[in-house]
Amino acid sequence: DQQVKxxxxxxxVQEGRISILNCDYTNSMFDxxxxxxxxxxxxxxxxxxxxxxxxxxxxxxxxVFLNKSAKHLSLHIVPSQPGDSxxxxxxxxxxxxxxxxxxxxxxLSVSS
Amino acid sequence: xxxxxxxxxxxxKRTGEKVFLECVQDMDHENMFWYRQDPGxxxxxxxxxxxxxxxxxxDIPEGYSVSREKKERFSLILESASTxxxxxxxxxxxxxxxxxxxxxxxxxxxxx
Numbered sequence: 001d002q003q004v005k006x007x008x009x010x011x012x013v014q015e016g017r018i019s020i021l022n023c024d025y026t027n028s029m030f031d032x033x034x035x036x037x038x039x040x041x042x043x044x045x046x047x048x049x050x051x052x053x054x055x056x057x058x059x060x061x062x063x064v065f066l067n068k069s070a071k072h073l074s075l076h077i078v079p080s081q082p083g084d085s086x087x088x089x090x091x092x093x094x095x096x097x098x099x100x101x102x103x104x105x106x107x108l109s110v111s112s
Numbered sequence: 113x114x115x116x117x118x119x120x121x122x123x124x125k126r127t128g129e130k131v132f133l134e135c136v137q138d139m140d141h142e143n144m145f146w147y148r149q150d151p152g153x154x155x156x157x158x159x160x161x162x163x164x165x166x167x168x169x170x171d172i173p174e175g176y177s178v179s180r181e182k183k184e185r186f187s188l189i190l191e192s193a194s195t196x197x198x199x200x201x202x203x204x205x206x207x208x209x210x211x212x213x214x215x216x217x218x219x220x221x222x223x224x
Contacts, residue, residue: 032210043116043202043215044155044206089154096212098143098162099170104154 003027004092006103015112018079023090023103026071030092035064035075035098038087047088048075080110114139116216118203121164124222131190133219135203144186145170145213146178148199155202161186193223 005024013019021035030094036044050057050064050073057064062078077084088108091100121135135144145160147170157170159178161192167178179187188196195209204213 034212036215041143041217043204043217046212046214049212092156094208097144097208098206099157099160099168100213101157102147102155104152 001026002027003030004090004101006088006090006106008106009104010107010109012058012109013080014112015110016079019075019080019084019108021075021077021088021090021108023073023075023104024071025092026053027092027094027101028071029094030101031095032093032097033064033066033073034091034092035062036089036102037084038089038105042066044089056058059085071084080108082112084108087112114141114205114214116203116205116214118201118219119217120219122220122222124224125190125193126224127193127195129190129193131155131221131223133188133190133201133203133221135186135188136215137184137186137205137214139205139207140183140212141205141207141214142183143182143208143213145204145206146186146188147202147204148172149202149218150199158188165194168195195223197221198223 035047036047076086087105090103119144146158147155203216
């Protein structure tokens with residue numbers, strides 16, 4: 001049973017527009033959430049995280065929103081750039097904050 | 113910057129062989145992890161370690177074992193390789209709980 005779900009396998013966006021990647025989770029014990037970006041033949045790179053005591057966290061062009069009641073988080077990328085084209089993974093952990101549960105990923109394509 | 117080094121980028125082994133994948137980190141992180149990534153399945157945790165000689169099973173430990181004799185090195189062992197263990201293997205480290213994990217570039221392992 002998937003505890004972290006990324007229901008959109010792919011997303012296509014034009015350069016300069018907003019990219020919104022979504023993630024749902026089922027385990028109410030999850031306390032810490034992260035987004036990673038992965039290029040082919042490289043390991044995942046940490047992008048941004050949020051703890052359950054917050055509902056928003058920003059870092060430059062990247063903003064993560066957390067809706068605990070809906071068990072939903074989203075990553076907004078504004079403005080999108082062609083270099084953002086990659087696979088994006090959502091991940092979650094419980095209060096111990098060690099083992100991560102990953103979603104299956106969303107492939108983002110940003111066209112110029 | 114955190115550096116996580118995996119000993120091989122590509123590896124080809126035969127069914128029944130004992131296979132060792134090595135991971136070394138240079139940042140004195142407490143926690144280390146082994147994942148495998150398969151198309152359509154995201155990243156799945158095999159084993160992790162929170163201290164020297166300590167280990168915990170992840171979601172898919174069957175057919176694998178691990179060794180952590182020194183803090184900076186975490187080894188994944190395939191006791192008797194099988195074709196269904198063909199995958200991308202990713203090592204990660206974490207300073208402590210509720211911190212991001214940092215990944216190596218992965219080892220693409222093919223079992224023939």
